[in-house]
Amino acid sequence: MVIVPQLVGVVGLEIHAQIQSKSKLFSGSQVRFMSPPNSLVSHFDASLPGTLPVLNHRCVEAAVLTGLALNCTINKRSLFDRKHYFYADMPAGFQITQQRIPIAVNGTLVYNHFEGHKWNHGMTKSVKIKQIQLEQDSGKSLHDEERSQTLIDLNRAGVGLMELVMEPDMCGGEEAASAVRELQLILQTLGTCQANMSEGQLRVDANVSVHRPGDPLGVRTEVKNINSVRHLAKAIDYEIQRQMKVLRSGGTVINETRAFDSKSSTTIAMRDKEGLQDYRFMPEPNLPPLFVYETEDSVPAGVDSAQAVVVERLISCLPEMPAQKRMRLVETYDIQLEHSFTLVNEEGLVDYFESVVQKTKAKPRKVIGWVLDDLMRNLNLHNLNVSQSSVNSRPSVFTLVFMSSPVSEEEKASFAHPVISSSGTSLLSRIFSLSCRSVIYEVNFICSLLLVSPLSPEALAQMIDLIESGRISSPVAKQVFQEMWKAPELPVEQIIEERDWWMISDVEQLRALCQRIVDGHPEAVQLIKGGNKRVMNKLIGEIHKVTKGRTDPVQVVAILEEMIF
Numbered sequence: 001m002v003i004v005p006q007l008v009g010v011v012g013l014e015i016h017a018q019i020q021s022k023s024k025l026f027s028g029s030q031v032r033f034m035s036p037p038n039s040l041v042s043h044f045d046a047s048l049p050g051t052l053p054v055l056n057h058r059c060v061e062a063a064v065l066t067g068l069a070l071n072c073t074i075n076k077r078s079l080f081d082r083k084h085y086f087y088a089d090m091p092a093g094f095q096i097t098q099q100r101i102p103i104a105v106n107g108t109l110v111y112n113h114f115e116g117h118k119w120n121h122g123m124t125k126s127v128k129i130k131q132i133q134l135e136q137d138s139g140k141s142l143h144d145e146e147r148s149q150t151l152i153d154l155n156r157a158g159v160g161l162m163e164l165v166m167e168p169d170m171c172g173g174e175e176a177a178s179a180v181r182e183l184q185l186i187l188q189t190l191g192t193c194q195a196n197m198s199e200g201q202l203r204v205d206a207n208v209s210v211h212r213p214g215d216p217l218g219v220r221t222e223v224k225n226i227n228s229v230r231h232l233a234k235a236i237d238y239e240i241q242r243q244m245k246v247l248r249s250g251g252t253v254i255n256e257t258r259a260f261d262s263k264s265s266t267t268i269a270m271r272d273k274e275g276l277q278d279y280r281f282m283p284e285p286n287l288p289p290l291f292v293y294e295t296e297d298s299v300p301a302g303v304d305s306a307q308a309v310v311v312e313r314l315i316s317c318l319p320e321m322p323a324q325k326r327m328r329l330v331e332t333y334d335i336q337l338e339h340s341f342t343l344v345n346e347e348g349l350v351d352y353f354e355s356v357v358q359k360t361k362a363k364p365r366k367v368i369g370w371v372l373d374d375l376m377r378n379l380n381l382h383n384l385n386v387s388q389s390s391v392n393s394r395p396s397v398f399t400l401v402f403m404s405s406p407v408s409e410e411e412k413a414s415f416a417h418p419v420i421s422s423s424g425t426s427l428l429s430r431i432f433s434l435s436c437r438s439v440i441y442e443v444n445f446i447c448s449l450l451l452v453s454p455l456s457p458e459a460l461a462q463m464i465d466l467i468e469s470g471r472i473s474s475p476v477a478k479q480v481f482q483e484m485w486k487a488p489e490l491p492v493e494q495i496i497e498e499r500d501w502w503m504i505s506d507v508e509q510l511r512a513l514c515q516r517i518v519d520g521h522p523e524a525v526q527l528i529k530g531g532n533k534r535v536m537n538k539l540i541g542e543i544h545k546v547t548k549g550r551t552d553p554v555q556v557v558a559i560l561e562e563m564i565f
């Protein structure tokens with residue numbers, strides 16, 4: 001009997017990553033998110049006749065850095081091409097891209113995949129990167145339903161993109177999601193892309209097909225409009241199931257572009273004919289070949305060294321990559337692998353953790369709980385970032401509120417969080433009095449001042465040291481933490497002093513306390529004397545209650561035993 005293998009999914013991603021740079025790929029216009037429409041548009045971006053592209057070498061460096069971090073071969077000579085298609089938000093009628101020779105080829109992205117999100121079901125996988133090409137972004141079409149108009153915003157037109165084309169090496173949604181998450185971290189670590197999917201800085205198209213292992217690959221569909229990693233996984237898994245159903249019922253899969261609909265978690269055929277489109281590729285006549293040099297010495301005379309892109313120079317400034325960082329954290333601090341993932345996933349958190357570890361005498365394993373449980377819980381609860389450097393990578397809640405409606409009294413109250421410093425509060429009250437629209441940009445700026453952790457690593461380290469030295473107990477420390485959060489400007493010692501939370505270490509005072517409890521519980525004492533040692537916990541509990549946790553259980557047991565036996 002011939003066993004026919006089961007159908008399996010095949011996934012290949014194309015990822016457009018917006019390059020983090022001050023200006024656009026071929027013009028000096030600034031790159032800024034949330035600027036007034038058409039305020040960042042040069043003549044070249046608007047494709048006025050007679051304007052010429054000038055390559056921004058910062059963008060080239062970003063692509064080379066990304067290529068190096070993804071183990072690519074960097075092409076010493078790459079070329080620019082025109083790819084023609086007609087969209088209202090692309091005034092030239094073509095996009096400048098790198099079709100014939102892209103800047104980087106043949107890389108790999110190594111990522112960890114945890115099946116069913118279980119830490120003990122982890123495996124290291126890799127996906128091949130066929131190429132990374134530099135290209136221009138298009139503008140944006142804004143549809144005004146009320147007036148049945150489409151308005152064009154060219155702020156994004158000409159912003160530098162890196163298109164990363166992956167080989168069809170993956171087989172499911174969760175795997176693709178894990179790969180994209182790792183890529184996001186790598187790009188953020190390099191500083192080459194902020195990689196926030198909801199803000200469109202990272203746009204993922206999923207190419208999906210199904211086939212029987214051993215057979216040639218099946219016909220692919222391409223799913224677009226995916227704006228989160230979670231949606232990516234859902235879109236792919238839905239598409240695999242859909243195609244399997246089509247084939248099993250005797251149908252054929254059509255090579256088409258589909259969109260993901262997040263409401264129904266399904267994919268829907270888009271009515272364009274992209275599969276049949278002829279892009280009429282041609283060499284870009286206004287840009288010379290792009291040269292990248294291996295070493296400083298190989299930069300030819302006559303080429304401005306400051307403008308040259310030199311691989312050796314870029315290798316020397318490659319930062320520690322997320323995978324290396326996780327390994328170092330586990331080895332140096334003896335923390336669990338799972339914890340190293342959580343630390344690395346949150347921008348700024350590794351620095352915070354290491355800073356606390358440096359400043360305290362406690363073991364890193366004791367610090368990790370405070371950082372991952374207590375600090376993170378509070379940060380998430382108040383939608384705060386761990387440090388200033390991570391502020392820009394989170395969408396700001398304030399912006400959304402202002403854009404949608406005037407601010408209600410309730411919403412104002414929810415902003416009045418204690419972390420808002422007095423200067424912050426006055427700024428906020430000023431913007432509340434302005435009209436909604438004029439406020440958006442100012443709010444973004446203010447958010448970046450306000451949305452950071454109120455608790456410094458120094459303060460947390462001081463508190464942990466107080467536990468280590470036995471001056472406060474662990475349960476009391478939890479309360480101290482909350483008070484420090486509310487009043488970060490107060491010294492931790494003052495918080496404890498004012499509430500009388502110091503551990504009772506005076507032996508005489510402790511003895512008197514224990515005596516009171518022993519006298520008040522004669523039956524329990526009898527039972528303990530009779531050999532039932534477990535009843536001791538009752539007495540310890542009583543002491544814990546009257547002192548509100550300000551005693552060391554070991555010391556208390558020693559005194560009680562001395563009194564009873």
Ligand SMILES: Nc1ncnc2c1ncn2[C@@H]1O[C@H](COP(=O)(O)OP(=O)(O)OP(=O)(O)O)[C@@H](O)[C@H]1O
Nearest residue numbers: 010011012013014166167168207208209217218220
């Ligand atoms: N049979 C297949 N199943 C799944 N994915 C596939 C299959 N064949 C190719 N792919 C993936 O499709 C993508 C093809 O991207 P590429 O940029 O080369 O072409 P394109 O999609 O035609 O062009 P465009 O850039 O205009 O979207 C790659 O990510 C590749 O891994």
Ligand SMILES: [Mg+2]
Nearest residue numbers: 014015163165
């Ligand atoms: Mg492509």
Ligand SMILES: [Mg+2]
Nearest residue numbers: 014205207222
């Ligand atoms: Mg494609």
